[in-house]
Amino acid sequence: MEALVALVIGTLTACGVYLTLRGQTFPVVLGLTFLSYAVNLFIFVMGRLAVGMPPVISSVASGYTDPLPQALVLTAIVISFGMTAFVIVLALKARAELGNDHVDGLNREEDAPR
Amino acid sequence: MLDILLSLLVLTGAGFTFVGSLGLLRLRDFYTRLHGPTKATTLGVGCLLVASSVYFSTHHTLSLHEILVTLFLFMTAPVSAHLLAKAALHLGVKSLAPVPPAAGPGPDGIGKPKP
Amino acid sequence: MNSLASHLPILPVLLPLLAGIVLLALRNAPSGLQRGLALAATLALIPLAGALLAAAGSDGPLVYRLGDWEAPFGIVLVADRLAAWMLMVTALVAAFALLHAFRGTDTAGRHFHVLYQLQLFGLNGAFLTGDLFNLFVFFEILLLASYGLLLHGGGRLRVKAGLHFVVINLVGSTLFLFAVSTLYGVTGTLNMADLAVKLAQTPPENLALVETAGLLLFGVFALKAALLPLHLWLPAAYGQTSAPVAALFAIMTKVGTYSILRIYSLMFGADGGPVANLLAGWLMPLALATLAIGMLGAVAAPTLRQQIAYLVVSSVGTLLAAFALASTEGIAAGLYYLPHTTLGTAAAFLLADPIVRARGAHADRLESGPPMPGAPVLGALFFIAAIALAGLPPLSGFLGKFMLLRAALESPWLDWVWGVVLTAGLVGVIALARSGSLLFYRTLSSDENLPVPRATDWLPAAALLGTLLGMTVWAGPLARYADATAVQLLTPQTYIDAVLGPRP
Amino acid sequence: MKRLLPHPVLTLVLAALWLLLVNTFTAGHLMLGLLLGWLIPFATASLWPQSVCIRNLPTLLRYVAVVVYDIVLGSFRVARLILGRPASLRPAFVTVPLELRTDLAISLLANTISLTPGTVSVLLSEDHRSLIVHSLDTGDATTMVAEIKHRYEAPLKAIFESC
Amino acid sequence: MLNTVIPIAYALVAFAFLFSFIRLIVGPNAPDRILGLDTLYVNTVALLVLLGIDLGNPIYFEAALLIAMMGFVGTVALCKYLLRGDIIE
Amino acid sequence: MTIFLAVLLPFAGAALVALAARSGRSPAAWTAGAVTAASLALLAPLFPLAGAGETLIQQYDWVPSLGLDLAFRLDGLAMLFAGLILGIGLLIVLYARYYLSERDSMGRFYAYLMLFMGSMLGIVLSENLIQLLVFWELTSLSSFLLISYWQHREEARQGARMALAVTGMGGFALLGGFLLLGHIVGSYNLSDVFASADHIRAHPLYVPMLLLILLGVFTKSAQFPFHFWLPHAMAAPTPVSAYLHSATMVKAGVFLLARLYPALSGTPEWFWLVSGAGLATLLIGAYTALFKHDLKGLLAYSTISHLGLITLLFGLSTPLAAVAGVFHVINHATFKASLFMAAGIIDHEAGTRDMRRLHGLWKFMPYTATLAMVAAAAMAGVPLLNGFLSKEMFFAEAAHIAEGQGGWLLPALVTLAGALAVAYSIRFIHDVFFNGEPVDLPRTPHEPPRWMKAPVEVLVVLCVAVGVAPGLTVAPLLAAAAGATLQAPLPDYHLALWHGLNPALAMSAIALAAGVAIYAMRRPLFALQERTFEHLDARRLYNALIRTLYALSRALTRLLDTGSLQRQVFFLLIAALALGFTPWFDGPTSLSGTQPGLPLDPVSLLAGATLILASLATVWLHRQRFVALITLGVVGLIVSLAFVKFSAPDLALTQLSVEIVTIVLLLLALYFLPQKPAREHDLGRIWRDGVVALVAGAGTGLLAWAVLTRPYDTIAGYFLDNSVSGGGGTNVVNVILVDFRGYDTLGEITVLALAGLGIYALLENLRLDAPDRDAAGRAWNPDAHPVIMATLTQLLLPLALLVAAFILLRGHNLPGGGFIAGLVTAVALIMQYLAHGGAHMRARLSGATQPVIAAGLALAVFTGLASWGFEHPFLTSTFGHLHWPVVGDFELASAMVFDLGVFLVVVGATLLILVNLGALHDSRIRKAAR
Numbered sequence A: 001m002e003a004l005v006a007l008v009i010g011t012l013t014a015c016g017v018y019l020t021l022r023g024q025t026f027p028v029v030l031g032l033t034f035l036s037y038a039v040n041l042f043i044f045v046m047g048r049l050a051v052g053m054p055p056v057i058s059s060v061a062s063g064y065t066d067p068l069p070q071a072l073v074l075t076a077i078v079i080s081f082g083m084t085a086f087v088i089v090l091a092l093k094a095r096a097e098l099g100n101d102h103v104d105g106l107n108r109e110e111d112a113p114r
Numbered sequence B: 001m002l003d004i005l006l007s008l009l010v011l012t013g014a015g016f017t018f019v020g021s022l023g024l025l026r027l028r029d030f031y032t033r034l035h036g037p038t039k040a041t042t043l044g045v046g047c048l049l050v051a052s053s054v055y056f057s058t059h060h061t062l063s064l065h066e067i068l069v070t071l072f073l074f075m076t077a078p079v080s081a082h083l084l085a086k087a088a089l090h091l092g093v094k095s096l097a098p099v100p101p102a103a104g105p106g107p108d109g110i111g112k113p114k115p
Numbered sequence C: 001m002n003s004l005a006s007h008l009p010i011l012p013v014l015l016p017l018l019a020g021i022v023l024l025a026l027r028n029a030p031s032g033l034q035r036g037l038a039l040a041a042t043l044a045l046i047p048l049a050g051a052l053l054a055a056a057g058s059d060g061p062l063v064y065r066l067g068d069w070e071a072p073f074g075i076v077l078v079a080d081r082l083a084a085w086m087l088m089v090t091a092l093v094a095a096f097a098l099l100h101a102f103r104g105t106d107t108a109g110r111h112f113h114v115l116y117q118l119q120l121f122g123l124n125g126a127f128l129t130g131d132l133f134n135l136f137v138f139f140e141i142l143l144l145a146s147y148g149l150l151l152h153g154g155g156r157l158r159v160k161a162g163l164h165f166v167v168i169n170l171v172g173s174t175l176f177l178f179a180v181s182t183l184y185g186v187t188g189t190l191n192m193a194d195l196a197v198k199l200a201q202t203p204p205e206n207l208a209l210v211e212t213a214g215l216l217l218f219g220v221f222a223l224k225a226a227l228l229p230l231h232l233w234l235p236a237a238y239g240q241t242s243a244p245v246a247a248l249f250a251i252m253t254k255v256g257t258y259s260i261l262r263i264y265s266l267m268f269g270a271d272g273g274p275v276a277n278l279l280a281g282w283l284m285p286l287a288l289a290t291l292a293i294g295m296l297g298a299v300a301a302p303t304l305r306q307q308i309a310y311l312v313v314s315s316v317g318t319l320l321a322a323f324a325l326a327s328t329e330g331i332a333a334g335l336y337y338l339p340h341t342t343l344g345t346a347a348a349f350l351l352a353d354p355i356v357r358a359r360g361a362h363a364d365r366l367e368s369g370p371p372m373p374g375a376p377v378l379g380a381l382f383f384i385a386a387i388a389l390a391g392l393p394p395l396s397g398f399l400g401k402f403m404l405l406r407a408a409l410e411s412p413w414l415d416w417v418w419g420v421v422l423t424a425g426l427v428g429v430i431a432l433a434r435s436g437s438l439l440f441y442r443t444l445s446s447d448e449n450l451p452v453p454r455a456t457d458w459l460p461a462a463a464l465l466g467t468l469l470g471m472t473v474w475a476g477p478l479a480r481y482a483d484a485t486a487v488q489l490l491t492p493q494t495y496i497d498a499v500l501g502p503r504p
Numbered sequence D: 001m002k003r004l005l006p007h008p009v010l011t012l013v014l015a016a017l018w019l020l021l022v023n024t025f026t027a028g029h030l031m032l033g034l035l036l037g038w039l040i041p042f043a044t045a046s047l048w049p050q051s052v053c054i055r056n057l058p059t060l061l062r063y064v065a066v067v068v069y070d071i072v073l074g075s076f077r078v079a080r081l082i083l084g085r086p087a088s089l090r091p092a093f094v095t096v097p098l099e100l101r102t103d104l105a106i107s108l109l110a111n112t113i114s115l116t117p118g119t120v121s122v123l124l125s126e127d128h129r130s131l132i133v134h135s136l137d138t139g140d141a142t143t144m145v146a147e148i149k150h151r152y153e154a155p156l157k158a159i160f161e162s163c
Numbered sequence E: 001m002l003n004t005v006i007p008i009a010y011a012l013v014a015f016a017f018l019f020s021f022i023r024l025i026v027g028p029n030a031p032d033r034i035l036g037l038d039t040l041y042v043n044t045v046a047l048l049v050l051l052g053i054d055l056g057n058p059i060y061f062e063a064a065l066l067i068a069m070m071g072f073v074g075t076v077a078l079c080k081y082l083l084r085g086d087i088i089e
Numbered sequence F: 001m002t003i004f005l006a007v008l009l010p011f012a013g014a015a016l017v018a019l020a021a022r023s024g025r026s027p028a029a030w031t032a033g034a035v036t037a038a039s040l041a042l043l044a045p046l047f048p049l050a051g052a053g054e055t056l057i058q059q060y061d062w063v064p065s066l067g068l069d070l071a072f073r074l075d076g077l078a079m080l081f082a083g084l085i086l087g088i089g090l091l092i093v094l095y096a097r098y099y100l101s102e103r104d105s106m107g108r109f110y111a112y113l114m115l116f117m118g119s120m121l122g123i124v125l126s127e128n129l130i131q132l133l134v135f136w137e138l139t140s141l142s143s144f145l146l147i148s149y150w151q152h153r154e155e156a157r158q159g160a161r162m163a164l165a166v167t168g169m170g171g172f173a174l175l176g177g178f179l180l181l182g183h184i185v186g187s188y189n190l191s192d193v194f195a196s197a198d199h200i201r202a203h204p205l206y207v208p209m210l211l212l213i214l215l216g217v218f219t220k221s222a223q224f225p226f227h228f229w230l231p232h233a234m235a236a237p238t239p240v241s242a243y244l245h246s247a248t249m250v251k252a253g254v255f256l257l258a259r260l261y262p263a264l265s266g267t268p269e270w271f272w273l274v275s276g277a278g279l280a281t282l283l284i285g286a287y288t289a290l291f292k293h294d295l296k297g298l299l300a301y302s303t304i305s306h307l308g309l310i311t312l313l314f315g316l317s318t319p320l321a322a323v324a325g326v327f328h329v330i331n332h333a334t335f336k337a338s339l340f341m342a343a344g345i346i347d348h349e350a351g352t353r354d355m356r357r358l359h360g361l362w363k364f365m366p367y368t369a370t371l372a373m374v375a376a377a378a379m380a381g382v383p384l385l386n387g388f389l390s391k392e393m394f395f396a397e398a399a400h401i402a403e404g405q406g407g408w409l410l411p412a413l414v415t416l417a418g419a420l421a422v423a424y425s426i427r428f429i430h431d432v433f434f435n436g437e438p439v440d441l442p443r444t445p446h447e448p449p450r451w452m453k454a455p456v457e458v459l460v461v462l463c464v465a466v467g468v469a470p471g472l473t474v475a476p477l478l479a480a481a482a483g484a485t486l487q488a489p490l491p492d493y494h495l496a497l498w499h500g501l502n503p504a505l506a507m508s509a510i511a512l513a514a515g516v517a518i519y520a521m522r523r524p525l526f527a528l529q530e531r532t533f534e535h536l537d538a539r540r541l542y543n544a545l546i547r548t549l550y551a552l553s554r555a556l557t558r559l560l561d562t563g564s565l566q567r568q569v570f571f572l573l574i575a576a577l578a579l580g581f582t583p584w585f586d587g588p589t590s591l592s593g594t595q596p597g598l599p600l601d602p603v604s605l606l607a608g609a610t611l612i613l614a615s616l617a618t619v620w621l622h623r624q625r626f627v628a629l630i631t632l633g634v635v636g637l638i639v640s641l642a643f644v645k646f647s648a649p650d651l652a653l654t655q656l657s658v659e660i661v662t663i664v665l666l667l668l669a670l671y672f673l674p675q676k677p678a679r680e681h682d683l684g685r686i687w688r689d690g691v692v693a694l695v696a697g698a699g700t701g702l703l704a705w706a707v708l709t710r711p712y713d714t715i716a717g718y719f720l721d722n723s724v725s726g727g728g729g730t731n732v733v734n735v736i737l738v739d740f741r742g743y744d745t746l747g748e749i750t751v752l753a754l755a756g757l758g759i760y761a762l763l764e765n766l767r768l769d770a771p772d773r774d775a776a777g778r779a780w781n782p783d784a785h786p787v788i789m790a791t792l793t794q795l796l797l798p799l800a801l802l803v804a805a806f807i808l809l810r811g812h813n814l815p816g817g818g819f820i821a822g823l824v825t826a827v828a829l830i831m832q833y834l835a836h837g838g839a840h841m842r843a844r845l846s847g848a849t850q851p852v853i854a855a856g857l858a859l860a861v862f863t864g865l866a867s868w869g870f871e872h873p874f875l876t877s878t879f880g881h882l883h884w885p886v887v888g889d890f891e892l893a894s895a896m897v898f899d900l901g902v903f904l905v906v907v908g909a910t911l912l913i914l915v916n917l918g919a920l921h922d923s924r925i926r927k928a929a930r
Ligand code: NA
Pocket: B076, B077, B078, B080, B081, E038, E042, E072
């Protein structure tokens, strides 16, 4: 299972990195979202994998997984949500101000290789 | 007895879930595919929820909150289907059945351009 | 725990937060009231920082346990000498930049004062926290506030710079999380003191793991600090935003340098056992390269504000070179230089504003423009600011540089530090002399009707420059404090004992 | 009274749902449920311009039973169709003229049609006088329309449009 | 008996999941993909309910509830985009 | 205190002068004079002591930890220089009052002059080397201001910048040198430096230290090859030149040579470096001076030459040579100052300084001509004038050294220099005052005003007095200054006109005769010079260097900073990869640990595979933006599932809600973004990014693997143990969020609030073109709010809100809490916006989300603050079980109130973001209406 999780985290990171390196704002936002998935999963699994052991105290529970990474991920999710929202709106603002959706405000014609 | 009931419910639920998605895969145009998930699947999940309700009511305390999920699904699934169909008609998605002019994208249809 | 004094460490965090909330509630109140409140809240940070300086100087690190949970389980605030020092610098820069903002920046868009106070909340929180994840949270606060402030007022290039700033920092934040969580995954703790203890006992099979985390963390801080090659965001962002924001941002790179100093003295410092001196070999070459690139950028800059921004880059290099010496003298030199460069660049950004206005269509492009109204005052202030930025006597920058060079005497990096610092100083003089000459001396005739700057336009900048003079005059006590701070940083056990209680 | 307690039926329904949600049937939760049942409609009253009128509770219950029965039965039929030869399906769009006039009733009808097997409400005409339904396997369109009107539209009209 | 049925149920739901995903990827048009996603959400509800029964822990119920709700909102928003472009107008 | 005050006074005087200048030109001059005089008056009482060979040191603490004191020293050498600076300064003040024209700002001039004077005084009166350096740099800065005083002139600006660059370089070198010196000695104080002279000379750092200090000295004193800045500094007003290049600026370097003479001299390195530079400068200066057509240019090169002479003397390292050096400092100051002033008068009266046009001025200004001739004769070293005396001593020393070393080259070269000095002095006199009629002068020259001549008179009288009766005039001063220079008993020397027939006299005679001869042959020499050396100018090298610096800077900056975000991200990634992978290349760490893993089940495998495929599909299809959003939705869904699977129900709930809100946001944005994204052409870029992405993915995957396969000790046990007893809740994650780490949460809701407010501010005045058809060119569907959707969605609202309340209230004990409840509430409301549209909702719901945010934050903060009342730190929680009749047992925790604050902020911020973004549409309507 650990290998699968590591593979998933790696894939999410790779996709995030590739998209973040694109030239238009939209894929960049997608890329950042991917990166946040990757890192949220990463933080989460730092508490190791445990099935059926949610950290909710009860008399019948067989055990509990580490709750701290979960709390950290919650914080990270909310923060990255705020950030994503901001960057989306900023992309719109850039679209309005720069006239196109290239991250550097380039024109398509200028951008094209000759 | 309870075990059998539960097993039956679980199996039926999973079965319908399976069949609904299979329909999504197999059927030949969008409008027919729409039928699978909206009905077979809702019933499937419904059965599973009943199973869950029975299971937890017998293993723990009375558990009826599964009804809520069912209610939710029954209220939303048709709306989703309706909107999907509307969108498909708007986009002029290919249909096996002839599309009545009032529904098509043509000059009389709902998808006609606004003046 | 009944007197307000016992809550001293949290006050510099809570005050701007509360002020931000009140200002948000009063967002439609008359701007006079908003300004008054904002100013009162900002000015109050100065005595608070002063009290912390005094307390941290006499009693050792103050530890404030949030929620009354003991470390390492709850989050603690640690107000040691370094934190108090940073708070004071922040408070000073913030107060003067805010005064400058009253000239109209604050009303050019929405929520300036709220964002400003929350930016201070983020900054102060970052300096005070003793928890690595909490540091991340406060990084995010200060970043988001800075995004808002950076973009405040809008405009084409500002939006582009803002977009770049935001995206690069988001990637940086991701990196931060990878690093912090790896440290947690290996050591099982987040408290910085506890991490220091645990890291020093790292078994060999985990060594590369924690080193990876430690180095990734360095990457994040290097980005915030604008260390080569991660400095590219800075010239655009600082060069494009409004003057008071750029001035306030002068402290932003210092958050990165602060973090480098804090983490790599406490957790990966000389006492770090297997992870000791993690940055040795990385920091000094990068710092010196940044110093050089910053200076060359200042030479090449086409506009005044970009030039100042590159000088900020260069000052980051200087600072980190000092810290990289990892000796009492080196760190003390950096600590003395830090307020100097922060206040100095803030003053320069504030000063650039009336200069830009007085040049009409030529704005801050480094080229001949029309005769500048108010040139004598602005020119004199520019001259003083240039002295400060170039690190020339008699202002504090010279002393800082002197301390750095002196500290480098015992270092194996001696030749490099001296060569780069001295050459860069000369290059800075050449670049600034050219700018001053172009801006103030070489004038074209013009019939543009340019506004005459009022005293309020340049007084905050002048006052900031005045603080530099103060730093020179009172260099003795300041250097003593910096020395003691450096000693405290190089004996992390003080910090650890304060947070975790003395251990056998 | 109307302003303080805008939707008494809704309040009761919500209180009941609350008890379902919390899975605990105590007096305390009943009170809490009633409180929320009052608070939620009160806070969102502005979004509820028209109050819902429900008559004929027995009809309503019977209607629900019929629909559930149709769903269960129909599901098997649809399952058979899906598992069978897709090429043999006879899909069609069928127009159902409407007698219902209120939006709520029309929507519930459309919903019912979609929930029950083999049919999906596709489109409501602009004048709300007819509903276009897609049928998965249509034998006779007229019978189908009649069935819909009889089984679903009539009771809905009785429940919602007789005030 | 339940213990033997549950793996079968898992397999059935898993296949359902797979089919929906295939439709989502294959399309060929946007409504098909949305339909695929919508069904995927419903499949997930099924999976969670099954997991709850399997692990004997009712703690996964809320996730199922939220998935039902969020899946709907997602579908509505996506469809509305196709129909109107501007989803909140 | 006195010395300190004397130094400080001119600085304060600068401000006074600027103030005084507001009331007129004369008040400015008077104030400047008064300040100078006052400073002199402060020091004068101490002169007798210094004259008697005593050293006065006044010392105050400054930065004791660094060995930096405010330490002042008054000894003979300092007295000599202070006297020159203030005495000649006084004359310059007087002279400048008449020299400057109506257009020139008196205030600015005198203020700069005062700054410069104070800096010079600081140099010569410093006991502490670093303090000396401070003043040293201040002279560079203030001379920059003085040289560029006529800032409208290109050559003034250039000259000033060049002077600053060259002397600035020297300053930085000097800083290094002083640091090394201080390091060797262990103190920066001169007394300590003198005391450890032998130690210094034997120290391994002696040579680098010496090189650095000499670099400072040579640049300041315009020694070859750093001499080129000085002639360009002549662009300054003549009073400035007279001051800077006679007694002050350039003398600072010489002063330093004298000051450090006892500590540094006497080694072969010192001898060769100092005397070599001095000799070269002496010759090159003298030679070049001869060919300058500009009056001030001639004087400038003559200055260079004389500075070379003095440097050479100190370089020779004999006590007598040092005495001669000090003596020549005095003499050069007097005759050169007077010559510059005379040149200024000529320029002022005739309107030009070009010696090809200035001829025969004797007729117009005989008095000035006489003064100038005397001064020029002193410069040439004519007997009965002061220049002769020191030059004789110089020749004698040169001959003496030559005797010892047995060479003839040095005497020959210095004699040649003497001859050249004679020649250019003659040229100065003959060309200007005689040699025919003036050519095309702008003005008819006449004698200057009375008080403009006075300073020249004073100086010329001094030249003569010293020259005729050195013993009666200069002897005590010279003795004191030389004594202080040597820091040793003075050698035997006699100040007299006649020393008998000795080699020096012979050299003088040869020099005089040869000088006359050279002047006589000047025409062919000029022609030769124009063909050969005219273009040899170090300034070209300097300019080339500066140009290279600029070109290099621009190229390097442009190379790095292309203004491209992609490049920045790329750099960051590369840096992260380099940092992250480095530790694994050496060391014992193996990638996999020892912890046994969980078995892999088929459903998880399927989910994982689906996630990976969906991710790849998103990347593959990212240009089909709408489809990419759908596949992204799958990714988010499976991530939530992973949270469920691995025992994190809270996370799953949060992720699910955030996921949907994000998709709604992206859809809102998609509408305004270009429908047909640009195609990517650059295959190389795609490959490069692909490789980086793969390596990064491998990195994080391996990192995760490495951690997951290792055991660890965690602080988590504490949370599990104390959650119920200390935090009052069974949902440990929630208790961590609102209690153990409530401070994080406070920060995080602030982030969310900030995002909302920032977005609100961003959206202001944002106008976007709203497309009226989709990517395929199809018009939008006219049915904006389908009835079926609207009606049924409305029914869902209370249900959804009920769920939100449920999630909020149970969060402390079971999965849920403020965040999730907030997001569910927001989603419930967004659902209504989707179904009914913004206008409908705005008409019914107050859009005041900002007060909700403020209230939420306030609630959270005040809950935290409440603990102060109970003498606990911020955010300390409390909880209790209340028993209400009928209702039953009821738990109330302060953390729940905190959570309510969280809830409010989340609702407020999310709605603020979504609703305002949705309302962008209104701008389209407004635009259409217009
Ligand atoms: Na559905």
